Structure formats: C-alpha cells, structure tokens
Amino acid sequence: MTMKNKTATFDVDAQKGFTNICPKELPVPGGETLAPVLNAMADLGRFRVGSKDAHGPAPAWASADRALMATPTGLAEAPLYWPSHCVVGTEGFELLDGLPKPQDYQAFVFKGLEPGLHPFGACYHDVSERLSTGVIEVLKVEGIERVIVGGLAFDFCVKDTAIQLAKAGFEVIVVREACRAIADESAAAATQAMLAAGVEIVETVKELSERN
Numbered sequence: 001m002t003m004k005n006k007t008a009t010f011d012v013d014a015q016k017g018f019t020n021i022c023p024k025e026l027p028v029p030g031g032e033t034l035a036p037v038l039n040a041m042a043d044l045g046r047f048r049v050g051s052k053d054a055h056g057p058a059p060a061w062a063s064a065d066r067a068l069m070a071t072p073t074g075l076a077e078a079p080l081y082w083p084s085h086c087v088v089g090t091e092g093f094e095l096l097d098g099l100p101k102p103q104d105y106q107a108f109v110f111k112g113l114e115p116g117l118h119p120f121g122a123c124y125h126d127v128s129e130r131l132s133t134g135v136i137e138v139l140k141v142e143g144i145e146r147v148i149v150g151g152l153a154f155d156f157c158v159k160d161t162a163i164q165l166a167k168a169g170f171e172v173i174v175v176r177e178a179c180r181a182i183a184d185e186s187a188a189a190a191t192q193a194m195l196a197a198g199v200e201i202v203e204t205v206k207e208l209s210e211r212n
C-alpha cells in the first residue's frame, strides 16, 4: 500500500458558528476562508473524516456574557464557558460552504449534544476521554496510520483532536494554513502541547504534498 492509502485527513469543526458569518457565536478570524485549503488537504489522503460541534439550545456551559468566555465553569465535563454556538438546526451548525456534506465524508463525528458534556477533541464524547466517538476505531479498521488535521479552532478542538489521535498511535500532522485560532496566546500554548505529544505541525498543504 502507498502512504496515501494509509493516510486520512480530518476536517475538525469547520462550521459557520466559528466564523464571522455568525458573529454572536464564536467567530474565529479567517475561519470562513478554510474550505479550499481543507479540500486540497483531502487530496493527500484516502479517507476523509469530519466532525461537527452539535450543541443543544441551553447547555450548562453556555453564557451570553462574553466576559466569561473561556473562563472555568467548575464543571469537570464542560470546563469552560462559551457563548452558545453550533446549535443543531441553525446556520452556525452548518459546514463551511464549499465543503462536502457530512454524508459525503467517509466518516463523520457529531459531538457535544449532551447538555452536560462539552468535549473539544472529536475522538471522545467526554472530557475525561472514556466514551469513544468511534473514530479512532474506524481509522484502525481502515488501516490508517497517518492523520492530517485542519479546522477550527486550532487552539481548542484541533489541538485536542490531534493529541487524542497521537495518543491512539497515529502519526499526526496538523496543517497550520488549514486552521485558524481563537487567540494568539492559546494558539502558542496549543502549539507547545501538540509538539510535546509528538504531533507534527507544518505550514502548508503544498509542502506536505511535495514530501512524498
């Protein structure tokens, strides 16, 4: 098998709720621009995986007070306050225009529906990483060894998904131009955490495509 045959790509939470299209949710600067680069990234793999934040209307962690954003809730399984975002059935729940529909991916994860659980990584439904979403198992059954990751946001859901995949034994590469971050400070911390977990970070799809 060629390496491409053993490679999956993962579009993490590439949703309108993380863009300026939905300014009352969690707009990540530049988030709305990612569809073309995620589509180019997908050409590097055989198996394309996506995830969505799929929240209900009134979860325990939601606060309209933006001053509370990313501050602790005291809840172990929903640790930080966020403005309500990616509510099932709203525009913020939709994938970015230009991406495939969820049903056109090879595997797709919906996470965060349970009101008391706000996971970041797409591999587990819970923060304590006990309840698998099944995506690690699917990738293993498919013979995938390497996962290339992009999406929103670099400093939260992309970071945790990449680290979970690395812990599960995959070679993980995050493509920086295929991600946008909520804030510079958390992006710097996320970079350090991913490197410490053995995740590789490259700048562009092009440099990866020229590698093999």
Ligand code: VGL
Residues within 6 Å of the ligand: 013, 018, 026, 053, 082, 120, 152, 153, 154, 155, 156, 157, 158
């Ligand atoms: C995310 C903050 C809150 C993300 C989700 O997808 O990175 N960040 N919920």
